[in-house]
Amino acid sequence: MLEYTVFVAGRVNDLVYAPDGKHLILAVEQSVLVLTLPTRNLLWHAWVGETAYNVACSPDGSQLAVASASGVSIWSITGQRLDFCDGHAGNVYSVTYIPVNALLVTAGADKMVLLWEWQRGRYRPCFAYRQHTEALREALATPVGERILSYTPFWLHVWQRATGKPLIVYGGPHDPKQSTPWLYRAQWSPDGTMIALAMENAVSLAVLTSDTSHCEELQIQGIWQGHEGRGGTIAFSSGGQMLATAGYDASIRTWCLPTGSKPSVSQWTSFPQPSVKLLAWSPDDTCLCGVTSAQGIDRIQFWRL
Numbered sequence: 001m002l003e004y005t006v007f008v009a010g011r012v013n014d015l016v017y018a019p020d021g022k023h024l025i026l027a028v029e030q031s032v033l034v035l036t037l038p039t040r041n042l043l044w045h046a047w048v049g050e051t052a053y054n055v056a057c058s059p060d061g062s063q064l065a066v067a068s069a070s071g072v073s074i075w076s077i078t079g080q081r082l083d084f085c086d087g088h089a090g091n092v093y094s095v096t097y098i099p100v101n102a103l104l105v106t107a108g109a110d111k112m113v114l115l116w117e118w119q120r121g122r123y124r125p126c127f128a129y130r131q132h133t134e135a136l137r138e139a140l141a142t143p144v145g146e147r148i149l150s151y152t153p154f155w156l157h158v159w160q161r162a163t164g165k166p167l168i169v170y171g172g173p174h175d176p177k178q179s180t181p182w183l184y185r186a187q188w189s190p191d192g193t194m195i196a197l198a199m200e201n202a203v204s205l206a207v208l209t210s211d212t213s214h215c216e217e218l219q220i221q222g223i224w225q226g227h228e229g230r231g232g233t234i235a236f237s238s239g240g241q242m243l244a245t246a247g248y249d250a251s252i253r254t255w256c257l258p259t260g261s262k263p264s265v266s267q268w269t270s271f272p273q274p275s276v277k278l279l280a281w282s283p284d285d286t287c288l289c290g291v292t293s294a295q296g297i298d299r300i301q302f303w304r305l
Contacts, residue, residue, distance in 0.1 A: 003287070003302045003303060004040065005300070006035075006040055006301075007298075007299055008026070008028060008291075008297075008298045008299065008300060010028045010029040010031070010298070011028065011298055012027070012277075012300065013029070013051070013052060013053050013054070014026070014052075014053065014055045015278055015280055015291060016055055016280055017280055017281070017282055017289070018077065019059060019061045019283060020061050021037060021283040021284060022037055022061075023035065023036060023043065023057075023077065024037055024040075024280075024300075025055050025057055026055070026300070027052035027055040027066060029051065029052070030049060030050055030068075031048055032045065032046050032048060032064070033045040034064075034079070043079075044079035046075065048066055049068075050069035051068060051091075052068050053067050053069075053091065053092065053093045053094070054067040054094050054095050054138075055067070055095070056095050056097050057077075058097050059099040061077060062077055063076060063077065063082065065095045065104060067092040067095040068091075069091050070086060071085050071086035072085040072095050072106055073085075083122045083123055085104070085123050085125075087106075087116075087125045088108040088114065091108055091109040092106055092107070093108050093109065093135075093138065094106060094136065094137065094138040094139050094140075096139065096141060098141045098145035099143055099145060100145045103116060103117055103126075103145065104116035104123055105140070107139035107150055108135070108136060109136075111130070111133060111134060112132070112136075113129040113132075113139045113148065113150045114127070114129075115128075127161075127164060129150065129157075129159060129164050131157060132150065132155065132157065133152075133155075134153070134155070136151070137151055137152060137153065137183075138150070138185075138186065140186070140187065140188055141161065141188075143188070143190060143191070145161055146160065146161055146162070146192075147159065147161060147167065148160075148161050149186060149195060151183055151186050152183075153181030153183055154171065154172070154181060155169065155170070155172075156168070156171075156172075156186060156195075156197075157169055157170075172199075183197060183199060184198045184199065184200075185197070185233050186198070186234075187235065188236075189236050189240050190237075190238060190239065191240055192208075193207065194207050195208070196234045196236060197234075198233060198234045198245065203245050205257075232247045232248055232275065232276055232277050233246050233277060233278050233279050234246075234279070235280055235281055236281070237285045238282075238283050238284070238285050239285050240257070242254055242255065242256065242257065243255045243257060244281065244288055245279075246276035246278075246279050246290060247275075247276065248275045249275075251276070252276055254288070254305070275293055276290050276291070276292050277291055277292070277293055278291040279291075285305070286305060287305065288302075289303075
């Protein structure tokens with residue numbers, strides 16, 4: 001059920017809940033905004049000065065990181081700028097925190113994933129993964145941080161954080177030499193055993209398996225249709241029992257994750273006009289937040305489940 005709508009003056013590029021559910025952090029054009037919850041009042045906003053592509057909140061909720069055109073800025077949750085990380089050559093499209101070891105993971109247009117560790121009061125690069133051949137869309141860590149998922153529109157890699165060894169290099173369900181992008185979004189499940197993939201005209205759930213020699217494989221559990229047209233975004237619930245998907249067909253669907261071979265649709269919401277481009281679950285899984293767009297206007301909408 002739609003509970004509330006917030007109109008935003010500008011294009012929303014990303015949003016994320018703070019781990020305690022008390023704040024919602026937004027990357028809006030060249031700014032970062034923090035809303036208090038449940039009132040949805042603006043706590044503070046800051047001018048980044050360049051396009052803010054992606055935002056992440058630290059596991060303890062005390063910091064947030066904003067990926068932008070020239071680097072990553074680090075802020076306190078109260079609005080104080082703490083640091084700036086500028087190790088990439090070009091736009092930085094993705095930033096995420098690893099819950100253990102106080103590490104940051106960033107990915108950008110320079111085809112590189114960087115790991116950063118906190119040293120003497122600031123983040124410093126400690127490892128570079130250089131196995132990709134195209135600009136990266138995103139890099140994400142498992143909850144305990146032992147594996148990193150990084151992907152481009154054409155290739156998905158899973159690799160060991162400690163050594164940089166590639167475990168999986170996957171070129172998609174079709175001919176890997178094709179020139180058409182097939183991967184639009186990917187996300188780890190909360191337990192780090194599955195990867196959800198938003199693909200052209202479909203959503204897929206991939207399961208990671210390990211054999212006795214510890215070489216991992218990516219098994220596509222099923223490619224299932226849920227939207228008409230390109231898939232836009234996906235989001236696992238915090239508990240891992242649900243997956244929300246949204247597409248450019250003006251619909252949101254929530255799926256019960258499979259106990260057998262195929263997920264089932266539990267409910268869906270359709271809109272007369274807007275496309276849905278971003279989704280995020282509240283930490284307690286009672287609310288789904290999304291960004292819809294129509295006629296050049298972005299709206300942040302909250303659905304009570």
